[in-house]
Amino acid sequence: MHLSLGIDFGTSGARAIAIRPDGKIEAQAAVSYTSNLAQTWLETLWQLLRNLPEVVRNHLDRIAINGTSSTVLLCDRAGRPITEPLLYNDARGVSVLERIRAIAPADHPVVSSTSTLAKLLWWQENCEDFSQARYLLHQADWLAFQLHGQCGISDYHNSLKLGYDVEHFNYPSWLPLQELLPIVQEPGSAISPIQSSIAQAFNIPADCRIHVGTTDSIAAFIASRASTSGEAVTSLGSTLVLKLLSDTRIDDTRYGIYSHRFGKRWLVGGASNTGGAVLKQFFTTEELIELSDRISASQESPLDYYPLLKPGDRFPINDPELMPRLEPQPLDRVEFLHGLLESMARIEAQGYRLLESFGATPLKQVFTAGGGAKNSAWTAIRHRQLGVSVSEAVQTEAAYGTAYLALEGI
Ligand code: ADP
DSSP, rough: OOOOEEEEEEESSEEEEOOTTTTEEEEEEEEOOOOHHHHHHHHHHHHHHSSHHHHHHHHHEEEEEEOTTOOEEOOTTTOOSSSSSBBTOOOOOGGGGGHHHHSSSTTTTSSSSTTHHHHHHHHHHOOOOOOOEEEEEHHHHHHEEEEOOOOSSEEGGGGGTTTTTTTTTBBBBTTTTTGOOOEEOOOEEEEEEEOOHHHHHHTTOTEEEEEEEEHHHHHHHTTOOOOOOOOOEEEESSSSEEEESSOOOOBGGGGGGGEEEETTTTEEEEEESSSSHHHHHHHHHHHHHHHTTTOOTSOOOOOOBBOOSOOOSSSSSSSSSSBBOOOOOOOOOOHHHHHHHHHHHHHHHHHHHHHHHHOOOOOOOEEEEEEGGGOHHHHHHHHHHHHHHHEEOOOHHHHHHHHHHHHHHO
16 A cells, blocks of 8 residues: 655644555654744654554655745755744845845745745854755755755745746746755655655665755645535635636736646635634624524525725725725624625625636636635525635645645646
8 A cells, every 4th residue: 555645834833644545544643833934844744754653654655745835944054053943924035125125026925024035035144054055955855855865855835935937947036045945846746755765764665855945835735635626625614715817827816816836726815814813703602503503595685794804905996095984784693694705705706707807717617725715604695695616625634735735646
């Protein structure tokens, strides 16, 4: 039996899922951590492997790792970190933003205080040991390097915010410090067999291959098994996140829309500030379940809200001052919840229509992830608003998606 192992590193923990060739889960392990230090990640990686049953390790055929996008390390020529990692949301790069604006196209993804490039330039100005720097690596690159031993390999998902040109497969000439940047490969492609010392230490077959990884959110998309143009994943978590597979690439910074390369296709994404965090303000989880059961989902609620925690949204309405609209509130709590879910479904539909109006492949089917995915009344409302099939994604774990990526490629 050949098993494919996906490992997901987040900000507070890591998870490993081993799957069989038919996609069924064989084993899983999880380890949490409180500090995002390189050494902690490394110990977590070894602990995850140890936590898998030995019989599973004996049958590993391929392994890939995903990390949080734009979480990076600066390493010396031996791949040893020369500073602690900077996390995805670390905005100290705001101090080099003017430098980036001076060289990058106006609406490029690197023009952000949290972009990977901003972190690299910040290090250049503030890291005492910068002269020893040889490799800039993403979290997923560095952890995979521990397994395959070749420093300086990344993937085109993690590298988008570094400035990699996913259209032409190169770094644009305006990008500085190119001698430090990793070689970029297709996510899911094989790098090399696992290092023999690690294979021996964990009883993993010597010919187990390490594959190129991806980011956590793309791994979660892959987990849904959406694979043809027009298929999408809506994530109903604290916020509302849309991801649509499209034949065409779309980028529009006004709305925060950008595209990741996905083989020959594009994974187009947009995110709204509306979502489950607003529901939590008004209802407990038990109330959400109980009241949702009493909603007449086939009937459209006349209540027209724009549920937000605070003013401002970007997608599908680009207005930093957009006011939350939560009035009028009916006395009947079922009616109120119906209005909220209906309104969020309208925003979701508006989001997909916006992507379509910019030229994305029209929506054909939606898989759902996140806390709201289990709400069948909401699913029925969204089906009515979206006009396509809506179902819960069977798998949503990033670790599953990464195992599947190693198995099938992009
Ligand atoms: P995140 O990872 O973004 O914090 P989750 O995917 O864990 O979010 O989802 C949590 C959200 O799901 C909460 O904001 C909550 O309001 C929402 N949620 C939980 N249960 C339900 C439900 N039955 N119906 C609708 N929304 C729900």
